[in-house]
Amino acid sequence: xxxxxxxxxxxxxxALIAALHSDGFRVLGPxxxxxxxxxxxxxxxxxxxxxxxxxxxxxxxxxxxRADNAxxxxxxxxxxxxxxxxQPLLRLWRAEPDGTGMQVxxxxxxxxxxxxxxVRSCELHAIAIQDRVFLQGPYVDPHYQARRDGAFIVAVNxxxxxxxxxxxxxxxxxxxATGYDLALTEFPGEPHEFLLEAGTERGAALLARLPQRxxxxxxxxxxxAVVAKTAGNxxxxxxxxxxxxxxxxxxxxxxxxxxxxxxxxxxNCTQVCPTCFCTAVTDANDLSGATERTRRWDSCFSQxxxxxxxxxxxxxxxxxxxxxxxxxxxxxxEQFGTSGCVGCGRCITWCPVGIDITEEVxxxxxxxxxxxxxxx
Amino acid sequence: xxxxxxxxxxxxxxxxxxxxxxxxxxREIPGVYTWHLKPLDGKPFxxxxxxxxxxxxxxxGEIPVSISGDSREPDxxxxxxxxxxxxxxxxxxxxxGAVVGIRGPFGRPWPIDExxxxxxxxxxxxxxxxxxxxxxxxxxHRRQDFGKVIICYGTRxxxxxxxEQDLHRWRARFDTNVHLTVHSAPSGYRGRVGxxxxxxxxxxxxxxxxxxxxxxxxxxxxxxxxxxxxxxVTKDRVWVTLERNMQCAIGLxxxxxxxxxxxxxxxxxxxxxxxxxxxxVREF
Numbered sequence: 230x231x232x233x234x235x236x237x238x239x240x241x242x243x244a245l246i247a248a249l250h251s252d253g254f255r256v257l258g259p260x261x262x263x264x265x266x267x268x269x270x271x272x273x274x275x276x277x278x279x280x281x282x283x284x285x286x287x288x289x290x291x292x293x294x295r296a297d298n299a300x301x302x303x304x305x306x307x308x309x310x311x312x313x314x315x316q317p318l319l320r321l322w323r324a325e326p327d328g329t330g331m332q333v334x335x336x337x338x339x340x341x342x343x344x345x346x347x348v349r350s351c352e353l354h355a356i357a358i359q360d361r362v363f364l365q366g367p368y369v370d371p372h373y374q375a376r377r378d379g380a381f382i383v384a385v386n387x388x389x390x391x392x393x394x395x396x397x398x399x400x401x402x403x404x405x406a407t408g409y410d411l412a413l414t415e416f417p418g419e420p421h422e423f424l425l426e427a428g429t430e431r432g433a434a435l436l437a438r439l440p441q442r443x444x445x446x447x448x449x450x451x452x453x454a455v456v457a458k459t460a461g462n463x464x465x466x467x468x469x470x471x472x473x474x475x476x477x478x479x480x481x482x483x484x485x486x487x488x489x490x491x492x493x494x495x496x497n498c499t500q501v502c503p504t505c506f507c508t509a510v511t512d513a514n515d516l517s518g519a520t521e522r523t524r525r526w527d528s529c530f531s532q533x534x535x536x537x538x539x540x541x542x543x544x545x546x547x548x549x550x551x552x553x554x555x556x557x558x559x560x561x562x563e564q565f566g567t568s569g570c571v572g573c574g575r576c577i578t579w580c581p582v583g584i585d586i587t588e589e590v591x592x593x594x595x596x597x598x599x600x601x602x603x604x605x
Numbered sequence: 606x607x608x609x610x611x612x613x614x615x616x617x618x619x620x621x622x623x624x625x626x627x628x629x630x631x632r633e634i635p636g637v638y639t640w641h642l643k644p645l646d647g648k649p650f651x652x653x654x655x656x657x658x659x660x661x662x663x664x665x666g667e668i669p670v671s672i673s674g675d676s677r678e679p680d681x682x683x684x685x686x687x688x689x690x691x692x693x694x695x696x697x698x699x700x701x702g703a704v705v706g707i708r709g710p711f712g713r714p715w716p717i718d719e720x721x722x723x724x725x726x727x728x729x730x731x732x733x734x735x736x737x738x739x740x741x742x743x744x745x746h747r748r749q750d751f752g753k754v755i756i757c758y759g760t761r762x763x764x765x766x767x768x769e770q771d772l773h774r775w776r777a778r779f780d781t782n783v784h785l786t787v788h789s790a791p792s793g794y795r796g797r798v799g800x801x802x803x804x805x806x807x808x809x810x811x812x813x814x815x816x817x818x819x820x821x822x823x824x825x826x827x828x829x830x831x832x833x834x835x836x837x838v839t840k841d842r843v844w845v846t847l848e849r850n851m852q853c854a855i856g857l858x859x860x861x862x863x864x865x866x867x868x869x870x871x872x873x874x875x876x877x878x879x880x881x882x883x884x885x886v887r888e889f
Contacts, residue, residue, distance in 0.1 A: 321620050324663060330624050330645065330704035331663045367870055368619055368855035477864075480886050507859030510852040512666055520664045524620075527859070534860060537850050538689045542863075548888030556862065563865040 232433045234426040235441040236448055242300070242423060243274040244439045245383070245411075249344040252435075254381055257313060258346030259303070264292055266306035268313070271346055278303060285392040285464065285574065287583025299417035301347050304391025305573050309503030310345055310352055311359060314376045321510070321522045338371070344381040348409065350402030351394075351571040353384055355503030357408055361565045362506050381431070384409035388417070388455050392464035393574025395587055399469055401571040404456040411436060414452040424452045465574060467587040468594070472568075473559035475594055480551065484592045489547035491582050496528030498576035498584075499553065504561075504569045507534070529553050554589065619855050622661045622706025625682060630701055633685060634765045637732060638697055639673065642682040645704065649679035654717070654739030655846075655874045658709030659854050660684060662699070666692040669851040671736035671873070672710065676743060682707065685735040685767070711854040713874050715740045715818060715844060717747070723842070724752035724810035726817045728829045730759040730801050733820040734767045736846055736873075740818060741775070748780055753810040755782045759801035763790050784808055801825070802832040812837035819845045819877075827884055830877055840878035847872050847880070863889055 237245070249256045250272075258271040261278045271277065277300040284291045285304060295302050324333045348356070356377075363373035384405035387396075396402030405412045410432030414424040424444055427433035499505040509527035514520045527534060530549050535542035543549050561569035570586070577585045629641035644650055652658075654676050661667040668690075674683025688697045699705070717740070725744055729737050744751060756775060760766050766785065776783040784804040786797040797804065801821075815838050819829045826845050833843055849861035849868045856870035863883050866872065883889055 324706075326663065329702055330626075331706070333621055333624075333706070335618060335621055363857065366856055368857065370857055371618060480889065506857065508853070508857070509860075510667070510858065512664075514664050518664075522620075524858075529859065535850055537848060542849065543888045545888060552862070552889075555864075560862070560865040564867070 232427045232436070234424050234444040234449065234452075235436060235439070236422050236424055236444050237439050237441045238423070239274060239300075239421055241425075241439045241441055242413075245425075245435070246271060246274055246346070248435055248438050249346075249381060252381075254342050254344035256344045256346055257310075259301070259306070261292065265290065266292070266303050266308075268306075268308040268310065268345075274300070277301075277347075282389060283391060285394075285578045287393070287577050287585050288580055289392075289583070290578050295417075297417040298421060299388065299415055301385045301413075301415050302389050302417060304387070304389055304394055305349055305352070305575060307501050307575065307579055309501065309573075309575070310348060310356060311503055311506075313343055313345075314356070314380070315359060315363065315370075315373050315506060316376075317526045319372055319524045321524050323519060323521045325517075325519045338375045341376075342379045342381070343376065344383065346383045347385040347413075348382050348405075349385060349387055349396075349573070350405045351396045351399075351573040352503055353382070353405055353408040354399075354401040354571045355573070356382075358504045358565065358567055358569060358571070359506060361567065362504075381435075382409045382411075384412040384428075386412060386414040386452065386456050387459045388415050390459045390462040390464060391574055391578075393577040393585075394463050394572065395465035395467050395574060396572040397460050397463050398465070398467040398587075399568065399570055399572035403459040414455050416451060416455070422448075424448050465572075465577065465585070465587045467572070467590055469558075469568065469570075471594075472590060473562045475590070476555045476559040479593050480555070482593050484589065485547045485551050487592070488550050488584060488589055489545065491584055492530075492546050492550045493581060494530045494532075494546045494549060495581060496530040497579045497581060499528040499530060500526060501575040501579045502557070503571060503573060503575070504557075509534075529556070554586065557586075558590070619708060619711075620853065622659070622667070622708050624704050625707045627699060627701050627703045627705065628681070630699070633767050636688045636697075637685060637765075637767065638688070639683060639685040640699075640705075641674075642684065642705070642707065643680065644682070644707075650682045650707075650710075651679050652676055652710035653714035654743050655715035655736065656710035656712050657736075657854075657873060658682075658684065658707050658711065659851070660686075660696075661706030661708070662692060662696050663704070663706065665695045667706070667708075668692045669711075669854060669869075671846075673735045673738045674742075676739055677746060685732070685738075687732050708854060711869055713870070713872055715874050717743055720816040721747075721750045722752070722814075724812075724815040725754045726805070726808055726810055726815050726833075726838075727756045727758070727820075728801060728805060728817055728833070729757070729820040730825065731761065731765055732767060733822075734758060737818060737820045738768060738771065741771075745775070745778075745781065752814065753782070754780065755784065755808045755810055757784045757786075757801055757804040757808055759786045759788070759804060761788050763787055763794060763796075782808065802828060805829065805832050805836070815842065817843045819843060823847070823884060826877075840881060841876060843877040844874060845877050845880075846874055847883075
């Protein structure tokens with residue numbers, strides 16, 4: 230874009246949220262709830278997690294106070310934007326008996342338009358990956374498409390690397406490169422300011438409506454320094470160039486047994502992953518005689534997931550973990566032309582036993598323990 | 606809600622079943638039944654041999670089923686179903702006149718144009734004939750496009766031979782051979798007794814110019830491919846099918862993955878050499 234970045238204060242951010250509301254968007258962004266940063270409705274700038282950050286490690290997530298009032302001074306929480314675009318639970322249709330037949334009815338398409346506030350670079354990549362899955366294959370998912378169309382995206386360049394972040398390894402961050410309408414870089418402290426850049430024409434049009442000052446070369450340098458510092462503080466690293474072949478060539482590696490002994494098959498990793506897209510279809514009948522089909526996030530960690538007549542194809546946790554990890558890091562590349570991993574670290578943080586995908590990759594490669602990979 | 610009444614509008618949403626009426630029920634062998642179906646909207650149902658549908662019984666559930674009819678007769682949809690689980694058992698109780706839901710057709714069909722000119726050998730057992738029957742019909746419609754046509758079909762006993770009328774009809778043709786074999790038979794049975802592999806060996810096509818279509822369980826597919834290989838059929842001339850859990854049938858629910866492939870959209874028909882590696886990994 231040829232538009233010059235601008236600098237706004239907290240009032241400018243408040244004006245941004247108000248402008249999005251007045252343009253008819255439902256504004257969703259980070260909020261604090263249940264001791265975690267989750268994505269929810271943002272009515273005013275006061276809903277944002279001012280002064281909070283998070284401590285993350287394998288199986289560990291804690292909110293912590295910051296010394297400043299930064300609004301975006303955390304990494305990522307358990308929520309991913311997929312919960313709005315690819316809903317956890319969705320009614321596909323409802324059918325009622327009709328003589329010897331049935332009448333099937335579908336819900337009207339949602340008309341709500343989303344504005345996502347504070348989308349991390351890894352999350353922009355995750356959305357782009359789900360776009361490939363749901364919009365660019367032989368079949369388009371109309372439900373995803375209806376929610377994705379017209380969504381306004383305000384990205385945030387990361388000022389803090391989380392303890393389980395490894396976007397640098399996956400080339401997915403920490404600076405937003407594409408896929409946003411506006412991107413902001415936060416300068417916490419005094420004065421508390423934000424550098425805002427437009428990525429689209431409608432982003433630029435919105436930018437023009439905010440109280441602002443022009444940016445200076447010094448602002449740009451400050452913004453570069455923010456992401457450079459973050460890039461240097463990644464909590465995890467994973468050599469990713471050789472991973473697809475590495476995993477597919479090692480389908481019988483003894484490490485799968487090792488990780489299977491720790492894995493609880495709970496599926497947390499798949500639920501927090503911003504790209505995992507599997508769903509189950511369930512029918513429920515009610516006493517009126519009607520039946521409803523719903524689609525619900527599913528997990529390849531359940532035994533039922535692979536059930537065919539006679540039993541599950543993947544009865545063991547070993548095969549289920551292997552399915553998840555080889556799909557995420559290897560099969561995905563052939564299926565969709567990109568890795569399914571964006572290095573957000575959620576699967577590490579939210580694993581109840583702290584299984585670390587970067588550590589598992591290192592172990593299969595045979596890297597020396599403690600050689601800069603895996604857990605700190 | 607947009608109401609899609611039984612006979613009003615078609616929907617473009619591949620997740621919404623369209624109502625079809627069962628016009629005929631044929632009991633094939635114990636536990637296996639064939640339905641003839643007509644769409645309530647009266648529109649012909651076009652598909653290619655090898656594709657499958659998601660078949661839904663109202664209030665019970667939905668299952669993937671291959672299409673077993675003649676694709677040149679799009680006014681009648683034919684499904685052959687084996688009662689093995691809650692849905693297929695419930696479906697067994699349905700009679701002509703009942704309405705079921707159909708989503709489809711889905712999946713990659715058997716290749717036909719690509720194999721014109723070669724001898725054709727079909728290798729299958731028991732209900733595996735169902736996904737192949739549409740292809741056999743099509744090959745016989747275009748009989749002059751192919752060399753020898755040989756059907757190697759095995760069953761456990763004499764009571765589970767599927768589509769007997771078709772087999773008699775095919776066997777009666779001078780341009781088609783049927784090698785039927787059973788694993789066990791009562792004394793006095795005059796047909797072939799033994800494995801499908803023996804039936805393959807009894808066939809006399811030009812093996813070096815043969816395309817084989819194999820439709821069996823995964824374990825038995827490998828056996829058939831080995832036998833064909835010994836006779837000179839390379840793996841790139843063997844076509845097989847795979848079976849996995851399917852819920853959406855459009856490549857979005859993730860259940861049918863094996864390795865890098867989604868069986869519902871990349872399959873269920875595969876060229877054997879392209880998926881051979883998947884057979885050797887347990888629980889993949």
